[in-house]
Amino acid sequence: MALISFFSAKGAPGVTSTAMLVAALWPRPTLLVDADGNGGDLLMRLPADSGMPLTQHPGLLTLLPLARHGLSSGVVMDHSQVAAGGQQVLVGLETSEQAEASAALWPTLARAFREVPGTDVVVDAGQLAARSGQLSLVQRSDLVVGVVRAEPASVMHLRQRLTVLTQTFAALGADAPRIGLVALSGVHRQDEATSAIATVRADVPDVLDLGQVALDPRPERMFHGDPVSRPERTMLVRSGRSLVERLVAVLGPDLVPAPPPVGDQQEPADGIPEDAQTADPGTPAGQDGPDDDTPQRRERPRRKRWSRR
Numbered sequence: 418m419a420l421i422s423f424f425s426a427k428g429a430p431g432v433t434s435t436a437m438l439v440a441a442l443w444p445r446p447t448l449l450v451d452a453d454g455n456g457g458d459l460l461m462r463l464p465a466d467s468g469m470p471l472t473q474h475p476g477l478l479t480l481l482p483l484a485r486h487g488l489s490s491g492v493v494m495d496h497s498q499v500a501a502g503g504q505q506v507l508v509g510l511e512t513s514e515q516a517e518a519s520a521a522l523w524p525t526l527a528r529a530f531r532e533v534p535g536t537d538v539v540v541d542a543g544q545l546a547a548r549s550g551q552l553s554l555v556q557r558s559d560l561v562v563g564v565v566r567a568e569p570a571s572v573m574h575l576r577q578r579l580t581v582l583t584q585t586f587a588a589l590g591a592d593a594p595r596i597g598l599v600a601l602s603g604v605h606r607q608d609e610a611t612s613a614i615a616t617v618r619a620d621v622p623d624v625l626d627l628g629q630v631a632l633d634p635r636p637e638r639m640f641h642g643d644p645v646s647r648p649e650r651t652m653l654v655r656s657g658r659s660l661v662e663r664l665v666a667v668l669g670p671d672l673v674p675a676p677p678p679v680g681d682q683q684e685p686a687d688g689i690p691e692d693a694q695t696a697d698p699g700t701p702a703g704q705d706g707p708d709d710d711t712p713q714r715r716e717r718p719r720r721k722r723w724s725r726r
């Protein structure tokens with residue numbers, strides 16, 4: 418299955434929120450992995466689906482020690498939790514010291530992530546440099562996506578970082594991941610995102626243009642556990658859908674899910690209910706009811722809900 422990593426060069430352009438947006442809108446079930454080398458913050462952002470806080474255990478802290486002896490792909494999900502909204506998450510490490518100490522285990526984890534049955538893995542790699550411990554996970558991705566704000570300083574730092582990272586990845590030859598770039602800019606400032614990406618690509622032309630994600634503060638609160646009405650109508654989600662379309666196009670047609678069976682229109686293909694405030698909460702992710710035990714159902718994306726309390 419696919420492994421996609423999101424990273425930034427400096428500051429806080431929105432890597433975590435963009436990774437959450439993509440994971441939520443992805444056409445197949447996803448596991449969102451918090452691999453931020455400066456310490457993860459998913460844990461603090463969202464409650465668990467049960468309403469209780471997400472906890473450090475299970476998570477990377479419990480999975481990493483097992484990787485010393487190799488990991489079977491099936492074991493990864495045992496260390497995940499379900500966040501509010503139905504997203505399956507693997508919570509991150511607390512400190513950069515823990516991340517550095519575990520650097521040698523990331524390749525084993527990368528292999529296991531790529532083989533999680535029926536699930537694509539979306540990694541929030543946080544700030545990434547050529548010496549980051551999590552680079553050995555990121556460089557085994559199918560696609561590595563830089564996240565930048567359409568602002569001069571953010572663009573300049575990402576351009577410099579990408580220049581170094583593309584050289585690092587080039588040494589991997591045919592195994593090198595593809596690299597893309599997404600720019601966050603104001604809702605009606607798509608031109609700024611276009612120009613930010615063009616500036617980077619002038620120096621690093623092989624980087625794929627993945628377009629804009631809208632800076633849309635109100636709906637973005639759903640990625641902090643706050644209720645948001647009609648998220649599917651917001652520019653954040655619309656721009657997220659366009660980003661997902663571009664990512665799917667890059668990764669190939671195998672990623673496009675089969676259309677739902679005729680007459681079965683209860684769930685939109687992207688798993689987003691029409692109205693998060695009124696939609697039936699449905700069955701928690703990964704716990705389909707007895708009706709779901711048909712081959713067609715199993716191929717369909719797992720239902721994810723936007724958070725609401």
Ligand SMILES: Nc1ncnc2c1ncn2[C@@H]1O[C@H](COP(=O)(O)OP(=O)(O)O)[C@@H](O)[C@H]1O
Nearest residue numbers: 425428429430431432433434631632633634637
């Ligand atoms: N698309 C967006 N629209 C509005 N605000 C956003 C968006 N993405 C991120 N933010 C805000 O920007 C800040 C940094 O986002 P975050 O995802 O934590 O960045 P990073 O992971 O790069 O540090 C947070 O306050 C977050 O709420």
Ligand SMILES: [Mg+2]
Nearest residue numbers: 432433453543
């Ligand atoms: Mg982050």
